Structure formats: structure tokens, C-alpha cells
Amino acid sequence: MYDDDFLARLTARLREALPRWGVGPDAGLRLLTISENATFLADDDGRRIVFRVHRPDYHTLEEIRSELAWIEALRADGVAATPEPLRMRDGELLGAFEDEGSLRHVVAFEHMSGGEPEPGADMPHWYRTLGTITAGLHGHVRGWRTPARFRRKLWDFDAMLGDRPLWGDWRDGLGLEPEGRALIERASAVLRREVEAYGAAPERFGLIHADLRPANLLVDGDRLGVIDFDDCGFSWFMYDFAAAVSFMEHEPFIPELQDAWLEGYAAIAPVSREERAIMPTFLLLRRILLTAWVASHAETPTAQSMGVPFTHGTLELAERHLVQRG
Incomplete structure (x- = not known):
């Protein structure tokens, strides 16, 4: 386009x-x-x-x-x-x-001043701050009466990897061979079982930003600004962390960012053991969703910078998840 x-x-x-x-x-x-x-x-x-x-x-x-x-x-x-x-x-x-x-x-x-957080030593600090902000967003949603005719997309499993994919079919992933499709099919089946077991009770599922990645954050001094609510919709609250590490889910520093995010979040709202346990599920769910997005939005600079290596990274994460889940 x-x-x-x-x-x-x-x-x-x-x-x-x-x-x-x-x-x-x-x-x-x-x-x-x-x-x-x-x-x-x-x-x-x-x-x-x-x-x-x-x-x-x-x-x-x-x-x-x-x-x-x-x-x-x-x-x-x-x-x-x-x-x-x-x-x-x-x-x-x-x-x-x-x-x-x-x-x-x-x-x-x-226009809001600032620039996105730069990769490096300060990232855990900003993700701790982001966790606090995210907990505030979720808390606001729980107490906010939405206006009449409030409509946003439903980001459930079927909208991501299932029968009504909003960002395209992951099977069209760039460079995805039959063996890779079979691997993601197995991982997708496991993810579906995990999110269904976790459920979508109101304390776990509601309106979220759904794209709090560094490109949508603006640092100016001590302030962390949040922009681009274009993807906001109804999904799992803990999915907001998975979206916050979009396109870098494979990086070795992600566990450190997750710990920092959870620390900031827990300063505002409690995080249950089940919520912590489901986070790897949402991380892989988001990664496979983005694999579909890269293929269906090939004209965008972000997708062009990812290419086939991004799909290969998805396969590695899917295989790791299957091994860890036994």
C-alpha cells in the first residue's frame, strides 16, 4: 500500500x-x-x-x-x-x-517531546516505570464506565492465531517451511490450551493498550510518555508486557525486563502466581502474531527490517516453549 x-x-x-x-x-x-x-x-x-x-x-x-x-x-x-x-x-x-x-x-x-528508551543499562529502569504505568492503566479500566457505543477490537486467541486473524495468517510467515509450520501448529495448540485454562475473567481480561513497545514510549528527563493507542482493545492484562517487548522477544535481556516490569506493576497492584506463570505463554503468542504481521505488512519499514530471520527466531522460541512445557 x-x-x-x-x-x-x-x-x-x-x-x-x-x-x-x-x-x-x-x-x-x-x-x-x-x-x-x-x-x-x-x-x-x-x-x-x-x-x-x-x-x-x-x-x-x-x-x-x-x-x-x-x-x-x-x-x-x-x-x-x-x-x-x-x-x-x-x-x-x-x-x-x-x-x-x-x-x-x-x-x-x-506533539510530545522525548525519544524512545534506548537499549542499554537504563532499559530495566524504564520497564519498571512502564510496569507502574501499565498497572495504572489497568486500574483505570476496572473502575471506568465506558461510554455508550464504546467499541474496540477483541484480541483473544482466535483474533491472533485462530479462525479470525486480524493481522493475517501466521502460516504465511516469511520463509516458513513445512517443518516450521508443523512446529508452530504444535506450539499454537499448546498456547490455546494454556490461555483457555487461564481464562478471561474480568480481573484478568479487559481493555489494554496492547502496544507499549519502546517505539510508543517517549522519555524526556524523568518522564515516560505513552503514545499510539491505535491497537488498544480487549485482551488479557498480562499480555501488555508481551506487547511491550515486541520484535525483541528472543533477546537474552527479556527476563530482566520482565522482572523490572513486574516489580513496577506490583508496586501499584498485586500480581498473582497464575499471572506470573502465564507470561511466557503471552510472549510466544505475541511473537507468532507478529510473524503474521510481518508477512501481511511487508510494505512497512518495520516488517522489512525483520524479514525471514524474524520467522526463524519465532521457530526457536516455539521449540523452547514446547520443551519447557514438557
Whole structure:
């Protein structure tokens, strides 16, 4: 989808829409990232705004509005440092423009300073902080009455690896041979049994961010900001850690980050023995899901940087999980 011609056209359409947010049509505008969506930064005489242009046919209008409603509630309750969604001149949060017969939804956020945590000695510190923030998000959800018509995707097993995969079929993983498919089939069956045994009781399953990886964290001094709630949905609370180590599940420092995250989380909310025990399950579940995502989003820079070696790493993690589970 996101080839050079398409991005040039998308940039031009967004520039035409800038005045709806009170931004001059001559403001600086550049592409920041491509993932599910295309994200742009506008600079209008020092006023900086981030625009997210949504991928078509992914989130419904209700789902996007629901994401923004949760962000506004989190900000109002002081739960996490996250950018303010910005309204257009007519007071609406959600804009749109047409692109070759397809309607592209657009949302805008204030720009937040900072950069993602850098790999190194400080990572456990930031994951400890992230654990505290995540516990705060989960606590907020448990006490928050969602607005009428609140809709977000359900990230259960079938949405990840089962009959209705939201990010594609893992069997299409890059470089996946028949032996590898058979291995992941066995691991997937074990994962299904493990999550079914764990269950989805309200104290274990609810609205989560679902993508708290370093690319969506902004460090500025002592502050850890959280951005990009585009994947937020209903899933297991402990799955938020697995999502927080996306694309690096194979690294030897992950157990240290998990310990730090759990320490920060437990400072706010208790963590049961069952919750701790299920975390390796969610880690592999996320990794196989991302293997599908890399294959189905091959045009994105992230997927292109992963390639076939990422699939091979998934196989190693799946085999290790099967050995550990006996």
C-alpha cells in the first residue's frame, strides 16, 4: 500500500486538510512512521501537531472514537502522560478526506517531546516505570464506565492465531517451511490450551493498550510518555508486557525486563502466581502474531527490517516453549 506514489498523494491530501485544524497550508509536513497507519508531523511556525492517517478498512468510526474517548479519560484522570487529541475548528475530533474513492480517517494529537528508551543499562529502569504505568492503566479500566457505543477490537486467541486473524495468517510467515509450520501448529495448540485454562475473567481480561513497545514510549528527563493507542482493545492484562517487548522477544535481556516490569506493576497492584506463570505463554503468542504481521505488512519499514530471520527466531522460541512445557 505505502509506495512512494501513494505516500506523495497522501501527503498532498493531508496538506489540503490542514486548515480544518487551524494549521496553515504552507506548514512544514513530513512523514514520521508507517505501520498500520501513516503518521505525519506538521510544524506551523513552531506549533507542532502529529497527524495519524488511518489505514482503510481496519478500524471503524466507532472504534476510532472509542480510542480517543479512553485517551481523554486517562488524561482527565491523570493516569498517564499521553498527548492530547486535538479537535478541528468545528469541534470534531475525527476528520477525513477522500483518496481515489477511499475515505481516509484522520486524527490529530499534540506533539510530545522525548525519544524512545534506548537499549542499554537504563532499559530495566524504564520497564519498571512502564510496569507502574501499565498497572495504572489497568486500574483505570476496572473502575471506568465506558461510554455508550464504546467499541474496540477483541484480541483473544482466535483474533491472533485462530479462525479470525486480524493481522493475517501466521502460516504465511516469511520463509516458513513445512517443518516450521508443523512446529508452530504444535506450539499454537499448546498456547490455546494454556490461555483457555487461564481464562478471561474480568480481573484478568479487559481493555489494554496492547502496544507499549519502546517505539510508543517517549522519555524526556524523568518522564515516560505513552503514545499510539491505535491497537488498544480487549485482551488479557498480562499480555501488555508481551506487547511491550515486541520484535525483541528472543533477546537474552527479556527476563530482566520482565522482572523490572513486574516489580513496577506490583508496586501499584498485586500480581498473582497464575499471572506470573502465564507470561511466557503471552510472549510466544505475541511473537507468532507478529510473524503474521510481518508477512501481511511487508510494505512497512518495520516488517522489512525483520524479514525471514524474524520467522526463524519465532521457530526457536516455539521449540523452547514446547520443551519447557514438557
